[in-house]
Amino acid sequence: MFSSQxxxxxxxxxxxxxxPALCQFPNPPAVLTPQGIYYxxxxxxxxxxxxxxxxxxxPIGPLRFAAPAPYTSGSPRNVVNATSYGPGxxxxxxxxxxxxxxxxxxxxxxxxxxTRTPTHPHKPPPLLPVLVFIYGGANIxxxxxxxxxxxxxxxxxxxxxxxILTCTLNYRTGALAFLPxxxxxRARLLNAGLKDQRAALQWLHANIAAFGGDPRRVxxxxxxAGSFDAWMQARYxxxxxxxxxxxxxxxxxxxxxxxxxxxxxxxSAGDTYLQASLRAFxxxxxxxxxxxxxxxxxxxxRGVGAERLTQVWFQPDSPLFEALDEYVQLPVGFxxxxxxxxxxxxxxxKVAQIPMIVGDTLNEGSIxxxxxxxxxxxxxxxxxxxxxxxxxTNLALAAPVVSTYYNHTAAENGRGYNADPTAPDSYYIxxxxxxxxxxxxxxxxxxxxxxxxxxxxxxxxxxRTWGYRWTQRPPLSVxxxxxxxxxxxxxxxxxxxxxxxxxxxxxxxxxxxxxxADATDGDRRVAALVQGMWISFAYWLDPNFHGSNPYNPSxxxxxxxxxxxxxxxxxxxxxxxxxxxxxxxxxxxxxxRPALPEIRASG
Numbered sequence: 215m216f217s218s219q220x221x222x223x224x225x226x227x228x229x230x231x232x233x234p235a236l237c238q239f240p241n242p243p244a245v246l247t248p249q250g251i252y253y254x255x256x257x258x259x260x261x262x263x264x265x266x267x268x269x270x271x272x273p274i275g276p277l278r279f280a281a282p283a284p285y286t287s288g289s290p291r292n293v294v295n296a297t298s299y300g301p302g303x304x305x306x307x308x309x310x311x312x313x314x315x316x317x318x319x320x321x322x323x324x325x326x327x328x329t330r331t332p333t334h335p336h337k338p339p340p341l342l343p344v345l346v347f348i349y350g351g352a353n354i355x356x357x358x359x360x361x362x363x364x365x366x367x368x369x370x371x372x373x374x375x376x377x378i379l380t381c382t383l384n385y386r387t388g389a390l391a392f393l394p395x396x397x398x399x400r401a402r403l404l405n406a407g408l409k410d411q412r413a414a415l416q417w418l419h420a421n422i423a424a425f426g427g428d429p430r431r432v433x434x435x436x437x438x439a440g441s442f443d444a445w446m447q448a449r450y451x452x453x454x455x456x457x458x459x460x461x462x463x464x465x466x467x468x469x470x471x472x473x474x475x476x477x478x479x480x481x482s483a484g485d486t487y488l489q490a491s492l493r494a495f496x497x498x499x500x501x502x503x504x505x506x507x508x509x510x511x512x513x514x515x516r517g518v519g520a521e522r523l524t525q526v527w528f529q530p531d532s533p534l535f536e537a538l539d540e541y542v543q544l545p546v547g548f549x550x551x552x553x554x555x556x557x558x559x560x561x562x563x564k565v566a567q568i569p570m571i572v573g574d575t576l577n578e579g580s581i582x583x584x585x586x587x588x589x590x591x592x593x594x595x596x597x598x599x600x601x602x603x604x605x606x607t608n609l610a611l612a613a614p615v616v617s618t619y620y621n622h623t624a625a626e627n628g629r630g631y632n633a634d635p636t637a638p639d640s641y642y643i644x645x646x647x648x649x650x651x652x653x654x655x656x657x658x659x660x661x662x663x664x665x666x667x668x669x670x671x672x673x674x675x676x677x678r679t680w681g682y683r684w685t686q687r688p689p690l691s692v693x694x695x696x697x698x699x700x701x702x703x704x705x706x707x708x709x710x711x712x713x714x715x716x717x718x719x720x721x722x723x724x725x726x727x728x729x730x731a732d733a734t735d736g737d738r739r740v741a742a743l744v745q746g747m748w749i750s751f752a753y754w755l756d757p758n759f760h761g762s763n764p765y766n767p768s769x770x771x772x773x774x775x776x777x778x779x780x781x782x783x784x785x786x787x788x789x790x791x792x793x794x795x796x797x798x799x800x801x802x803x804x805x806x807r808p809a810l811p812e813i814r815a816s817g
Contacts, residue, residue, distance in 0.1 A: 250292030302357030350438025441469025471561030579649025
């Protein structure tokens with residue numbers, strides 16, 4: 215402890231004795247914290263990269279499936295050579311993994327300006343806000359390395375007067391972290407991926423000041439499953455005292471709670487899959503009511519080699535994938551554990567009272583590719599989907615919802631300028647209905663509740679909340695981005711059909727679009743705009759220097775990201791398929807589900 219205090223004192227003296235006009239970090243710019251000494255990668259101009267920082271012990275052996283444990287270095291002085299990214303956590307090995315895969319994967323990455331300007335000649339520079347990204351991937355796969363967080367930090371440094379730090383983190387996914395089962399529930403092993411994220415955020419809260427970041431101005435942002443996870447972190451943080459809360463705001467990109475298709479899963483939801491897995495691994499069957507049996511089964515599961523585990527749990531050609539494909543690839547999801555998830559409708563539970571930005575893309579449903587062709591088949595299929603979302607077998611409850619979408623014009627269902635002329639209207643009907651069920655309706659629910667504070671006792675006070683719609687159609691180059699995982703042979707016609715697809719905004723948020731040969735001037739302007747708004751939110755918990763008004767459910771409007779043709783970015787009424795929202799709202803009430811808030815669009 216005494217030596218740690220000395221190293222921290224030395225670091226402060228180095229800052230104080232630096233020239234007053236500009237503070238240059240030591241060369242090499244080591245960071246000293248009570249956790250250790252960190253040496254960065256300095257290959258990027260103006261940006262220090264601290265890569266592969268362990269925030270928890272490797273979750274291997276007896277720690278497989280367990281909540282993250284504190285990290286202990288084998289080095290006497292805990293020196294971390296943070297110059298290269300850590301591997302991704304175990305997942306489908308056929309996707310892009312530039313740093314390989316390993317169970318020893320619980321690392322984070324920090325990107326900061328190499329220099330900071332002090333505000334006083336005898337004081338260190340002020341601490342900077344921090345944006346922390348949580349990746350998506352259906353909580354089945356992805357990794358931090360795929361997202362260009364240093365680009366966002368570089369943009370803030372070079373193109374604005376508001377420099378920031380950015381961070382990314384790895385967390386466990388798939389059956390290693392999100393497989394609900396009664397065995398795992400009894401052992402308190404559910405939702406390990408959420409616990410990983412919480413551990414990383416707590417590590418940053420305790421240590422980011424040593425890197426030049428302000429622990430009081432940390433904003434988390436996530437996309438898709440990462441957005442769901444960011445909200446789950448906000449829900450869990452409701453129990454924190456404000457000073458102990460590891461973040462001050464959240465940006466949710468295409469993933470709000472209250473998804474009509476994604477409920478909290480009872481522990482028994484994955485039992486069939488787990489038993490099949492045990493047979494594949496040669497482990498004994500799990501037996502209810504026997505602590506000795508549980509111990510034997512867990513010991514066996516923890517002894518399975520990583521290669522065999524990958525073959526059974528993460529290879530897409532595994533017969534288990536085909537046999538149990540209800541939830542994308544595996545029956546994975548948030549398991550009801552009475553801690554992170556109180557029940558199936560977890561979105562109605564208490565959430566931290568913090569500012570948020572919540573939005574989605576125009577054609578969220580196109581990513582699923584699940585809608586059969588042919589109008590009659592399509593309508594029957596969609597009615598079954600809606601009934602499942604309503605948790606009912608009564609198709610009569612679902613039929614009015616589907617009819618609402620069949621009464622829309624093709625433009626109302628999202629055809630618009632991003633139309634594929636070969637696609638039938640039924641394609642856009644299915645795309646709109648699925649996109650609304652999973653994304654647009656949940657976004658409205660969260661915006662309505664969080665901004666008004668009047669719809670649920672768990673949202674006791676109105677919070678400043680902003681909504682957006684991403685309508686900028688991305689260049690086709692976006693399909694080459696490794697975080698999508700699209701096959702390279704995907705025809706251009708299929709790419710065009712997806713329109714403004716799920717995750718379209720990521721290439722703009724991280725600045726990838728600046729390097730696309732097919733990007734337009736409008737694409738580049740929208741990229742600078744969204745980066746500026748996210749940076750503004752990190753500074754002031756408010757994107758409003760770009761003119762975005764907070765959400766008000768009685769006259770709802772959202773910010774439209776679009777700069778193409780005659781359209782420029784700005785506020786628009788939140789009225790897209792509002793009749794679909796109301797049809798769902800009525801059906802949900804009749805099905806006995808928690809009621810949705812009343813939304814009235816502006817204008």
